[in-house]
Amino acid sequence: MTLRNALEAVYTAFAEMPRPEYIQHEPYELEPGEVRQLLTFPLRELSPELMRSYKFESVYNVGTWDDFRYFLPRLLETLTLSPDDPDHWEQLEDIASRLRFAREKGYSLTSVQAQSLYSYALAWWEAFLEAPPYILPAPMILDWGTLQTFGPTRAELLKLWREHPRGAQHLAYALVCNAHAGLPPEWPKAEAVTWLEAAFFANPDGEAAQTLSNALLSLQQE
Known part of the structure; x- marks a missing residue:
């Protein structure tokens, strides 16, 4: 709707x-x-x-x-x-x-x-x-x-976010630009890394590629 x-x-x-x-x-x-x-x-x-x-x-x-x-x-x-x-x-x-x-x-x-x-x-x-x-x-x-x-519910909103085509971009932005509001506790770090990697490799030259890359780096450094 x-x-x-x-x-x-x-x-x-x-x-x-x-x-x-x-x-x-x-x-x-x-x-x-x-x-x-x-x-x-x-x-x-x-x-x-x-x-x-x-x-x-x-x-x-x-x-x-x-x-x-x-x-x-x-x-x-x-x-x-x-x-x-x-x-x-x-x-x-x-x-x-x-x-x-x-x-x-x-x-x-x-x-x-x-x-x-x-x-x-x-x-x-x-x-x-x-x-x-x-x-x-x-x-x-x-x-x-x-x-x-x-x-x-929060669970419903998280599910919609996880399934949305721009969902990984929103997560990457949160991790890079506002770390304290970053990865939701419901999402395991390994799952988030896999999601961000898939989004990056799907369009490594896209406008969101740098943000996705930086987000992956921030997660790997934790």
């Missing part, structure tokens, strides 16, 4: 949520014009800037859990187009933190909503792995636990 298709599934899953008629907030948390837009503008026409303003204290102090579920598809849509942008990863973590908070408070999702978020997270991970590994190390993202908050 593409990221765009996964987002459309989120819109469908959360379509049952009613638009709020009132958003509880303190005057310093939202401007009157922002509240008016949130209550009257079509969901897909709410600007990314407004969504960031709303998200800042959403669920914690602004609005309710049902309000958040109504706006969630649009919140995610503002992140969809650039999964390789580190700022968007931080914003996705902001949303994940609301999901964690909701669980702690006993707030619920319907099974359809939960499934749509699970599929969205898998599609997001696939889109990240498809992009060149020059933004954030993949192990760091897994260690944050952001995507796991949406439903997938």
Whole structure:
């Protein structure tokens, strides 16, 4: 499933949520014009800037859990187009933190909503792995636990990473550019070496060859 298709599934899953008629907030948390837009503008026409303003204290102090579920598809849509942008990863973590908070408070999702978020997270991970590994190390993202908050397990995400055509490049980048976020503990060193060697010899003159070579050297020196 593409990221765009996964987002459309989120819109469908959360379509049952009613638009709020009132958003509880303190005057310093939202401007009157922002509240008016949130209550009257079509969901897909709410600007990314407004969504960031709303998200800042959403669920914690602004609005309710049902309000958040109504706006969630649009919140995610503002992140969809650039999964390789580190700022968007931080914003996705902001949303994940609301999901964690909701669980702690006993707030619920319907099974359809939960499934749509699970599929969205898998599609997001696939889109990240498809992009060149020059933004954030993949192990760091897994260690944050952001995507796991949406439903997938770490084991599922590791499996997708291991099977992805660019997976070895992402591992090499992590080992070379951010050693402390390098080899996931679930992967034996010998297995990682074999994987990186296969990727290197499959295209020894490719753009990732030097990074793969450097990663192999770093593992061999450990």
